[in-house]
Amino acid sequence: MALDADIMQQLLDTISRFVRERLVPIEFQVAADDAIPEDVKREIRELGLFGLSIPDEYGGLGLSMEEEVRVAFELGRTSPAFRSLIGTNNGIGSQGLVLDGTPEQKAKYLPRLATGELISSFALTEPDAGSDAASLKTRALADGDGFVLTGTKRFITNAPYAGLFTVFARTDDGGKEPEITAFLVEADTPGLHLGPIDKKMGQSGSHTCDVIMEKCRVPSSSVLGGLKGTGFKTAMKVLDRGRLHISAVCVGMAERLIEDSLAYAMNRTQFGEPIAQFQLIQALLADSRAEAYAARCMVLETARARDEGKRVSTEAACSKMFASEMVGRVADRAVQIHGGAGYMTDYGIERFYRDARLFRIYEGTTQIQQLVIARNMIRDAKNAA
Ligand code: COS
Numbered sequence: 001m002a003l004d005a006d007i008m009q010q011l012l013d014t015i016s017r018f019v020r021e022r023l024v025p026i027e028f029q030v031a032a033d034d035a036i037p038e039d040v041k042r043e044i045r046e047l048g049l050f051g052l053s054i055p056d057e058y059g060g061l062g063l064s065m066e067e068e069v070r071v072a073f074e075l076g077r078t079s080p081a082f083r084s085l086i087g088t089n090n091g092i093g094s095q096g097l098v099l100d101g102t103p104e105q106k107a108k109y110l111p112r113l114a115t116g117e118l119i120s121s122f123a124l125t126e127p128d129a130g131s132d133a134a135s136l137k138t139r140a141l142a143d144g145d146g147f148v149l150t151g152t153k154r155f156i157t158n159a160p161y162a163g164l165f166t167v168f169a170r171t172d173d174g175g176k177e178p179e180i181t182a183f184l185v186e187a188d189t190p191g192l193h194l195g196p197i198d199k200k201m202g203q204s205g206s207h208t209c210d211v212i213m214e215k216c217r218v219p220s221s222s223v224l225g226g227l228k229g230t231g232f233k234t235a236m237k238v239l240d241r242g243r244l245h246i247s248a249v250c251v252g253m254a255e256r257l258i259e260d261s262l263a264y265a266m267n268r269t270q271f272g273e274p275i276a277q278f279q280l281i282q283a284l285l286a287d288s289r290a291e292a293y294a295a296r297c298m299v300l301e302t303a304r305a306r307d308e309g310k311r312v313s314t315e316a317a318c319s320k321m322f323a324s325e326m327v328g329r330v331a332d333r334a335v336q337i338h339g340g341a342g343y344m345t346d347y348g349i350e351r352f353y354r355d356a357r358l359f360r361i362y363e364g365t366t367q368i369q370q371l372v373i374a375r376n377m378i379r380d381a382k383n384a385a
Pocket of ligand 1: 092125130133134232271362363
């Protein structure tokens with residue numbers, strides 16, 4: 001359900017001010033420490049940012065998809081570490097529960113996810129199952145009134161502080177046709193261990209690690225939605241939504257980089273005038289502006305269609321592909337406009353350049369988005385014939 005327009009505007013203004021006044025000034029510190037200060041985490045919790053997409057009956061803000069992407073535009077305007085902290089509780093970590101959880105499962109976990117008291121992670125990827133998610137090897141063997149999980153999940157965002165994992169595991173007999181089931185697994189379940197924190201190219205302050213399950217016993221009540229064999233579809237639906245959210249973050253980052261590049265170009269003087277006066281610099285600015293605007297329109301249009309109940313798998317993949325590639329080009333142009341300064345760590349532009357690189361990879365690579373788009377086109381054409 002959508003919020004009242006005035007209340008929504010107030011929320012956006014509050015978040016925009018918080019980003020500008022509290023988060024942007026500590027971007028360098030977060031990168032240097034590879035950590036978000038505890039007082040800022042508390043403020044993020046107090047603003048209700050962990051519960052943007054969690055229904056209001058469970059204590060969240062219950063934003064519509066359009067409202068959520070508008071918030072993500074704002075959050076995208078600073079280091080992705082901040083967005084990543086709340087990203088799993090609003091997206092891939094909670095949406096399986098929101099979309100397919102039983103009433104008991106929702107009541108048990110969603111209120112604490114909405115406040116940020118509990119952090120959730122989405123455990124799909126494995127060492128040998130990334131883009132080919134359905135080839136996952138983690139097994140869940142039925143055992144009395146429960147299951148025993150064994151397997152390793154890789155690059156799991158927020159796993160180092162998660163209290164709850166949505167784990168995707170095979171519940172079939174090991175034959176060719178995989179049956180994938182989603183389980184809600186609490187972090188303190190005996191047999192669940194974490195690997196060391198991964199060292200990454202960018203996005204400092206946001207953390208991933210392996211989640212290792214060795215004979216990890218969970219009750220039958222932990223099967224998401226109480227239904228075996230529906231886990232893969234849950235994962236795909238969650239990713240459709242997540243991809244749209246990430247697209248909005250890409251738009252926010254691009255808009256921030258364009259503003260920074262414009263300000264730099266208007267101040268930096270060469271050949272006796274600000275470099276913004278040179279047509280070759282203007283072309284870089286104009287290309288970035290047009291592409292960011294196109295991505296913004298795609299994201300909003302897709303979000304509205306989803307709010308109307310339409311299936312937006314193709315459009316979400318188009319948005320993710322275009323917006324993540326777009327922010328890569330915008331970040332590259334931002335480095336170019338800043339020249340030598342863009343390459344130096346003191347200006348922070350090179351940090352965004354590294355941070356942006358992940359957007360083309362996680363929640364489905366560009367190549368997976370291409371595959372989803374083309375497959376859906378062919379399916380729709382066959383259905384129409
Ligand atoms: N919504 C609902 N159901 C969906 C769906 C969606 N968006 N996409 C697929 N499904 C369903 C299909 O309809 C199919 O159901 P049936 O068996 O009833 O026909 C089932 O799921 C299997 O779909 P499909 O045959 O397309 O599966 P594939 O294994 O061939 O490929 C891709 C699926 C490649 C699209 C998938 O593995 C994928 O998205 N990979 C990327 C994973 C990813 O993004 N990882 C990022 C890490 S998590 S942050």
